[in-house]
Amino acid sequence: MNILLVGSGGREHALAWKIAKSPLCRRLVVAPGNPGMAKLGEIRADVKADDAEALAVLAREIKADLVVVGPEMALEAGLADRLDSVGIPCFGPTARAARLETSKAFAKEFLERHDIPTAGYGVYETLKDAREALKVFRPPYVIKADGLAAGKGVAISPDRKDAEAEIERMLGGRFGSAGTRVVIEEFMEGEEGSLFALCDGRTARLFGGAQDHKRAFDGDMGPNTGGMGAYSPAPVFTPDLVEAVESRIVKPTMAGMAAEGNPYRGVLYVGLMATAEGPRVVEFNARFGDPECQVLMMRLKGDVVPLLLACARGDVSRVAEPEFHDGVVISVVMAAKGYPDSPLSGSVIRGVDQDFGPHVQVFHAGTTRRDDGSLVASGGRVLNVCARGADIAEARERAYAAVRKIDWPGGFYRSDIGWRALEPRDQDK
Known part of the structure; x- marks a missing residue:
């Protein structure tokens, strides 16, 4: 099979890593890809993940038997619809079906129509209406930009003053067209x-x-x-x-x-x-x-x-039910300093290509390779250091041991990934 994988982040690197292992995969092309995927398939950096027309042309060019869509922007752009019109199987929903993600207002209204359990909510287009709605909700307030905001369009405000400021930022253009409407939800405990x-x-x-x-x-x-x-x-x-x-x-x-x-x-x-x-x-x-x-x-x-x-x-x-390995896998994100607001770009990363052992994989999420061969940060979340272990403690130990071997002064990471799995289950009681 000829397979086209769309995307350039850590998610897509992991998909490429797994797809490349398949005996069914004869040719893997990734657009736009990243340096970490270069050993797994052909990189087409000139074709962007939100350009549905160019991606459809590329799929026809390589005679793709399957297109696998990684990022949400390709779905919002209608890539699955374009591929369906030319008979190329696509792993990913149509633009209308993808509204479950691309519009939080649509998703909440859908859940309400079909009596699927979720938090109480309201959808607002003006600052006046949103401020007035805060009288109905109790703090903490959950405020979401309606559209795609790279996972950052959600704020949990402890009081009304902070909530009003978040609403003003969202409706004021902080997330561009994604913030033309806001959804306010009740806070859920759990x-x-x-x-x-x-x-x-x-x-x-x-x-x-x-x-x-x-x-x-x-x-x-x-x-x-x-x-x-x-x-x-x-x-x-x-x-x-x-x-x-x-x-x-x-x-x-x-x-x-x-x-x-x-x-x-x-x-x-x-x-x-x-x-x-x-x-x-x-x-x-x-x-x-x-x-x-x-x-x-x-x-x-x-x-x-x-x-x-x-x-x-x-x-x-x-197809057979998916089966999973015993044990636990943990992923630690190494992000550029300043993330998520103003990540530092261009800092040099060393030590990523070393052998970390059979239980560790490092997936590139936001990297670029310079002409001199050096690897530099080019995004907010830059590397995903993943490790498998018999339990969460062993997986964490292996992941953080690998993180410490990577020489990147321009990055940072959380040191407590998986903490909930290490605590007693009654910790929140």
């Missing part, structure tokens, strides 16, 4: 997690769970980010919780999308809160999470390509 399902438009097959760390600094402090690390499996996903998510959230979502004429294909990321009343949806993503994808790909046994292709072709029932 523990967050991310559960994934492989979807073929009619049915869904669960694909494991993970827990990520959104705040920039240790102790869940600092600004919200796209994710500073993750681990899988996560203790929050008890068998009862997984069963409840499947029956109350995943199945009704698949049925609802199909009934509304927008059948969902690809991977559905269910960001959820495990509350005392059961699981409730925090958000949907229309693609693998980042950095959750990295830990899932390292845990997955066997070949990922048949699973991706089954979703794209519309029948996941024909």
Whole structure:
């Protein structure tokens, strides 16, 4: 098979790493790719992830048998729609189905229509209406930009003054067109997690769970980010919780999308809160999470390509249930200083290409290779250091040992990834 993978981050590097292992993969082309993927396939840096037309042309050029979409901007641009029109299977939903992620207002209204558990909410387009709505909600206030904001369009404000300032920043253009509307939600008490399902438009097959760390600094402090690390499996996903998510959230979502004429294909990321009343949806993503994808790909046994292709072709029932390795995988994000607001670009990174041992993989997330061969930071989240262990303690030890071997004064990382899995389960009681 000829496979086109779209994207350039750590998620896509992990997908490329797993796809390249498949005996079904004859040729792998990545657009636009990154330096870490250069040994796995052909890099087409001239084709950008949000240029649906150029990507469709590239897919036809290489005679792609499958296109795997990593980032959300390609879905919003309608890449799956364009590929469907020329008969190329695409792992990823259409632009209308992807609105579960690309519009938080659409997602909340969809959940309400289909009686799927989530937080109470309101959608507002003016500063006046949003300020007035704060009288209805209780602090802390959850405020979200409606559109795509690279995982940073969410604020949790402790009081009304801070909430008004966040609303003003969002509606004032902080996230561009993504912030023309804001969603205000009730705050949910509980523990967050991310559960994934492989979807073929009619049915869904669960694909494991993970827990990520959104705040920039240790102790869940600092600004919200796209994710500073993750681990899988996560203790929050008890068998009862997984069963409840499947029956109350995943199945009704698949049925609802199909009934509304927008059948969902690809991977559905269910960001959820495990509350005392059961699981409730925090958000949907229309693609693998980042950095959750990295830990899932390292845990997955066997070949990922048949699973991706089954979703794209519309029948996941024909492939075997995904199996995962025993133990735990952890991912530690190394980010550029200043992230998420003003990440420092251009700092030199040394030691990434060394052999870290059989249990460790380093995925590039925001790097560039200079003409002299040196590796430099070119994004906010720059490297994902992932390690497998028999348990969370061993996985953490291996991951942080690898992190310490990387020479990068221009970066930083959290030192407490996976802390919840090390604490007693009654820690929040």
